[in-house]
Amino acid sequence: MIRADLIKYSLNSLRARKRRSFLTILSVFIGIAAITTLISFGQGISAYVEQISQEMGNDKLMVQARGFGFGPPSLDSNVRMDETDLDTIRSVKGVSEATGMYGITGEVQFNDQKKYGYLFGSDYKNYRKLLEEVFALDLDQGTPLRGNEKSKVLLGYNYQLPEKIFEKPIQLRDKILINNHTFEVAGFYAAVGNPQDDSNIYITKDAMESSFAPENYLWMLVRAAPGVNPTELAEDVKDELRDHRHQDVGEEDFYVQSFEQVIATFKSILSIITGVVILIAFISVFVAAVNITNTMYTATLERTKEIGVFKAIGAKNSAILFVFILEAGVLSLIGGIIGVILGYLLSSVAGTAIAASGFGVFTPLFTWQLVVGSLVFAFLIGALSGLLPAYQASKLKPVDALRYE
């Protein structure tokens, strides 16, 4: 017998048991659809992180005061960082530039509505490139800040959308009240992809100092000189700053982190979370595999006599093995194909819905690797589940099989 015959036979027997094949396929594609959907979101988020880290560049460090708050920026810190700390950082060998950033809570009033966002004051005159890189900011519309403006403001993306932050969208050159000071909207930054960052408010250092007199820097941003390892530089900066602030090792009231480290930490947390979720979804594929085994086991039992006839007219064990494994694999592959299509539809719909609610971060990414991988995976799962029943079938003695009732 040639292989084409075997394949045709396999497909025919699947067709002969339509309902059973259908149910088995159904159980496979549910699991595959769930997994591809989840993976596509996981991939989308890592791609986003990758893109952000590209835009930030890996030559940056961040110095921040310690506090009891849950996660940065720690507005609650009572640790003071000022110009002398900044000068200390600038004097560290390997630092190419460094700037301080003020950050306070901003209460924005527009059309009698009040909303809250982080209000940042930065040195736009000298360090605009550094801070726009760090925050992955690109101007969406309007004019950039030059550094001297005392009453101009750049807003996060979401302020120009209706019903997002304010009912009415804010437009260029609109006047808004920030902590009871009037500012004119000079422009909007493009979307970063999460509601918090897209509600940020940016003004110049001068404007911050003259209007709100902040007590200390929220962050200090540092760029490493070309060729300097930022993670090693972070240690040097930490040492110098510790000396400057007269603290002992372990007593520091500040953090120094390179973006490399931050991104690496974030990535590992991300992969743990997606890993766990995918693992849970994988359980359903495992159950589907059990179903396939069951179906194939039934199939071999039903066709015992048939197998006997095959063997009697000269079929080898390997041919029988091939037929049943192929059947299991094909069942699962069809399930995989439907599952991938369904997963694609599901993640597109869910992705659109989530993006509409402001979390552009959660954009699914469907790569050809994912598609091919899912299909191969589905086929392998099926073939593997069919292995035991197929092996049993191939080992049947022709005489016994023929006699089977």
Added chain:
Amino acid sequence: MMRDYLQLAYGSLKNRKVRSWLTMVGIFIGIAAVISLIGLGQGLRVAVMGQFNFLTTDVLTIQASGLQNGPPGEGVVNPLLDSYVDDISRIPGVDRAIGRLIESTQIGYHGFQDFSYASSVPDGKDRKEIERIANIELAHGRLLKDGDMNKVVLGIDYLDPETLGKPVQIRDSVTVHGKSFEVIGILAKKGSFIIDNAIQMNEAVMRELFNVNDTYDVIVAIVPNPADMARVKVRVEDYLRKERDVEKGEEDFSVESPEQALANLDSTLFAIQIFVYVIAGISIIVGGIGIANTMYTSVVERTKQIGIMKAIGAQRKMIFTLFLLESGFLGFVGGIVGILFGAGIAYGLAFLGSTFLGSDLIQVSLNWFIVLGALLFSFVIGTVAGFLPAVQASRLVPVEALRYVK
């Protein structure tokens, strides 16, 4: 009669041992996954909520709005003024109003540093009230009293060498925000970081240390009669709107009862839990499809048998019941094994978590309601999956069924 059914159902399942086992395995895996996740998820929720629910229920908590990223009062634009306290305490239904300060700070002890927050304790009669509301009890030493300068009471975490290098002793001195303080008391363990990690000092001392003049981070209003709570809340909101000159719907403050504050946190945790359950639940559905498949096969295989039963007088209802029982049985037994396994996994993980990670957050919370629910659910899944095959079996025409050849 029922006994005959059960015997028949059991007998035919036993005849196809491998298939029955595989079908049950399908269900049991799903149930085990869901049960273990529910157990751990509920446990996490209990642990997290336990961090906050030591508060008594007869208080309204008033805070100014802003970006909430840390302890109360941080990231606020218009803080609460201390003049509010007297006004609020005069609002009908309010027995007393007390303001508190909360500041993030560094605490040092023999060269070791930790970050926590300091909170103020008011003078006079209010002191007793705060101790009652926050459920403050003493483990060692004494509590603060009026006129205590340069003295602090610490939470029990500072007895743990992990926090500051070695246990802090009564009468030792610690530095808080750069100033030296004598430790006069240690609070009893409450299992909540708010109490266990606390640094308490008198209000006047705290105002001077952190240079806070006429504001508060939180004001609590004590409402002795729970029935008044809703009405008093409206009155307090009206007062604050007038005082802070804001329109309805644009409040820059919040007035919450403890239940409300907890409900907000709880709903977030619950949403995450549901997401995980749904994903795990998919496997139960897949298991159910397995049951349906097995039952269809079973109907086809036993066509002749059904024909004979019908020929000797079995009614449709009987055939239907027989097959439905079979599938229900598959689901039920799969469910029992699944629950046992799932509970085992959950308790095993919790044990590993507490032994090797020392984390209280990994704990199990399973109750009879969940267990019975899961059991019922697996039985229902079994019967639902078996419904169509059972209908098909019951509708077979005896003559044709008898004639059927495999």
